[in-house]
Amino acid sequence: MNRLRRRLVPAVALALVCVGVLVSGASAASDVVRTDAGLVRGTSVGEARVFNGIPFAAPPVGELRWKAPQPVRPWDGVRESVDANACPQQANPEVPNGSTTEDCLYLNVTVPKKPSTKPRAVVVWIPGGGFFMGTAGNYEASKLATRGDVVVVTVNYRLGIFGFFGYPGLPGSGTYGLQDQQAALRWVQQNARAFGGDPRNVTVAGESAGGMSVCAHLTSPTATGLFSKAIMQSGSCAFNWDDNSQYPGQAADSPWVPVRTVQSTGKEWAAANHDKLSCRPGQSTLDCLRAAKSDVLVQETLQFTQVGYGGTATVPLSPAKAMKAGLFHRVPMMSGNNHDEATPWVAAFGEIMDYPGLVTNMVGKAQAAKVLREYPLDRYESAAAAWAAVTTDRIWSCTQAATDLQAARKVPVYAYEFADKHSPLAQPGQGAAHAMELPYLFRLGGWDAPLSETQQVLSNQMIDYWTTFARTGDPNGPDRPHWSPTRTRAATGLSLAPTDQGGIQRVNLTTEHHCDLWAGIN
The missing domain is CATH 3.40.50.1820 (Alpha/Beta hydrolase fold, catalytic domain)
Structure with a gap:
């Protein structure tokens, strides 16, 4: 367990703090907008209109825990703008009470109220938080959208053990959070025009773990065509740390680890926590883990805050090595x-x-x-x-x-x-x-x-x-x-x-x- 415990405090722990049609008009000046899954109603924030809590993927619960994000089920009527659930995380400055709610794959869209004669550029914001904390709802984007005359989309994604867990034979090990971000970017491609945005002019941006995520997408084959520009704030492909440099006793490492390492960690962790998980006799480990209560899993979320590479098309290579080799999207x-x-x-x-x-x-x-x-x-x-x-x-x-x-x-x-x-x-x-x-x-x-x-x-x-x-x-x-x-x-x-x-x-x-x-x- 000592090797596991050395991962408890990740390198980016203090980060505080991705085509419908309009019901009417050619921009999101309307209160109600039709997305590809149903109608949503916005609310006013100053000179902006905000559409909060729009689902971009199905709730990753039950059998969908530790699976690639799945399509949203269409809804009837008009979905109101509401504060979306934060993804499961321990209590922290952004989410003081923490969260155990896995139904969290939502995004917020902020648009200027003033009309535009042409589609606006879109900025998709990926929050930071060390890959174990943070929420889209913390980033109220009205001043960015109105002064900058852009559409801003802020996204949630699975964190910690829910987003970056791995286990031998589990497809997508160590990448579910990044897959969520790409699902959000695909949603933007399908729905940007409904909000007055231009799907051909999308910038993916983020800070800290969000910036590292942006760099991962720059080197990801499955992100091809999802954005045309990138902004990395305090996070990059080359980010890494030496022994004892951020915390005493911390071993040298980086956000990127081979998928076999993520899977080995998952297997070791599951074996050590067998009794806590209340597995039934004869039940497979993965079935037991998928049946475990989220409040039990979130207690151990800091064990899984690194992205696994080499196991999926999402992150086939270490982003650091891919960038150094010139294998990145030319934006x-x-x-x-x-x-x-x-x-x-x-x-x-x-x-x-x-x-x-x-x-x-x-x-x-x-x-x-x-x-x-x-x-x-x-x-x-x-x-x-x-x-x-x-x-x-x-x-x-x-x-x-x-x-x-x-x-x-x-x-x-x-x-x-x-x-x-x-x-x-x-x-x-x-x-x-x-x-x-x-x-x-x-x-x-x-x-x-x-x-x-x-x-x-x-x-x-x-x-x-x-x-x-x-x-x-x-x-x-x-x-x-x-x-x-x-x-x-x-x-x-x-x-x-x-x-x-x-x-x-x-x-x-x-x-x-x-x-x-x-x-x-x-």
Whole structure:
């Protein structure tokens, strides 16, 4: 069980925080829209209309647990806009009471109320949450849709043990969550026009585990034709971590593992929990697991937070290896990080830090001297700040830059770094930490973040960049600095900060985050 327990805390644990016709008209200005499975009614949110809780796949319950998503059963009458169930997960900041409800494959559609003479670009948002938490309902998209004049679709997908479980002989092991995301993207292809959207102009976007999911779809044969652009925020194909780097005692790993590893873990876990699962004599393990109550399974959901590759057409290769080999969909990309990604994880190492010891435990004695010369303690205000810089660069910034440079050989890649150190979500001393950019794009939980005047300008500029990219594949436009695609020798892009913190500036991310050093070490 020790090997199982080392997987309990995944690398992305703090991520807080994919053709009908209109009843009338040529855009979703109507309250009622006809999808391919039935009528749905929207509600008003400011200058947007929101259609919440639309099923895009059948409930994955009973015999459908750990199977590919199945078609929705059509309904009669008009389906009202309601908050959809969050997929099963333990209690967390996004879903404070947790969830045990497997009937959760729903999406939300947000459209501007104002009419449009042509179909709008569509942004499909995949939430983050370490592959074990998160929900589409947390991302209220009215300001993104209205200011950006786009249709926004936010999606749920199976998480943890429900989305990434594996067992010998179980088809799709380790990929059910990604299959759900692709089912949502297929729903968009079939229904975008009903909401005034253009199925030929779809951008798939996500943050943290959502960004990693986007990169997986970029390398997935079964995602062919489902999107024409991609946005990866704080998550990429190359994401990985060293020993003892995010948590003490954590082994080096990545979000991508061979399917045989996922299946072996599942078999070991099922054997160890046979009594808890209340299996009947003579009952097969899979039958027992499918009959198990969801509240029992959700207790163990953190055992299964990695994507299995090599067992299905969905993820035939490790996304990291596929991207490096150039085996990805040729679409324009936006890709970036936050300047101080790793600061929320520093607390796991305690208040009194042996900074040289931490570096040695991470990279080994032979390499530690190189790292300590590059990141001398006297350059930082504390050992914690130094360690945060080291782990931000090694785990987050340079892995993202690696994916950027690999993709830039074939397609335009717009690299960025969010650098506002005073986001409304930031805790004291965290700076531009993981997920701090999200309230600049969304009303998280329907909450209007208290942005200063300069932060509001930055939010508007970011929405303009993001949605112009979604419409055209190029983020540039008036009232914001020019953004050039990254070069192939160094990851160059924009640093995004409000004017009272230096404003939006060009940045060499490879240099700023010492990526040549980390490339040599790794």
